Amino acid sequence: MATQAERVPKPILNYVRNLADEMGWRRQGNYAIWCGSRARNELPYVLHEFVDGAVMPVTRIGPEPVLHRIPGGVPHHVSHLFGFWHVADCDAVWLETAHQGSLYYSILLGGVTGRPSRNECLWVGNVILRTPTH
């Protein structure tokens, strides 16, 4: 028979992802986190934001990495990763860096307890198409 101590689940102290792992999204606690990478011979992922009716690419200019905040409510799209524009009800953080010839990326979505709780997909052009909120 299990003792009381054995019946109490151990707390999760931490969990670990790696930018080199292409493991899709993981939602846990305060964040949903995606990591991905591209080899030298693949098209790089490119973050775009839709701001004031225009599309703004967010790309590395020099060798330094990029850490960029996507405010909650701002439509954003990542070329070659997903074919729609995403809108969340919380901030996201876009990370892009290079190392030994490959490119590494991450999206950190969250920070507010209970969010993301609403997500929306858009298709942007001269006319903006919206899906129902999920």
Place this chain on the structure above:
Amino acid sequence: MLYADIRVKEPIDKIAEDWNYLHENVIQKFAGFRPVGDNIYGIRAVNLEKPSDVDGVTGAFNLVKTRRNFEIGPEGVIQVPRTPLGVHINVAGTPHRTEFLFGYWHVNDKDEIIITLPPPEPHLPSYLLIVMGFPREGETDRMAWYCEECTNLVFMREHHTGLVGFNTFWRWERAAVSEYNSDVRNRTCPECGHVNKIGYCAFPARDTPEERQARTLW
């Protein structure tokens, strides 16, 4: 997707202020911790070889390459690795500490993401990025000291960050460290009687001589 007809006409740095927190003109804003939107950001350049190098440091948060990182759980103190390109998520409520950087255990009510970036090119530094949710009402930060010998809680103070905001955090940190160091009874374990080392703040420039000495020890 192509957006040639609706793409912005100007470079991003002309239309979006501080669009890259790692740009050389922006990074200093995050040398401590800076709340922006839903999160608090901290960015550290890793450029010190050993703890004694901190003697020449006047700014905040310069990381030592040989530092170790620890957390406390049911099995006591555990060392947690920081691997290149690693994304380590310290789950809310887990006491954690980085040696030589801050001389107390930080316990927050928000998950804390720590990302280790190796140098993109040999002449560039490596970086440590810290992203944690901004506490909302009822969510706090705590500073704690646990016994080095038996891991019993020895001393703790709490900052109601979600209620009062982040502006008072560093004054609170300084006051709590000073209070802990001011009386040996604060550092004496009530369980085993061990007298623990004194604490120190995250800003080396604020160290007393005794705190500077402690910074090289733990």
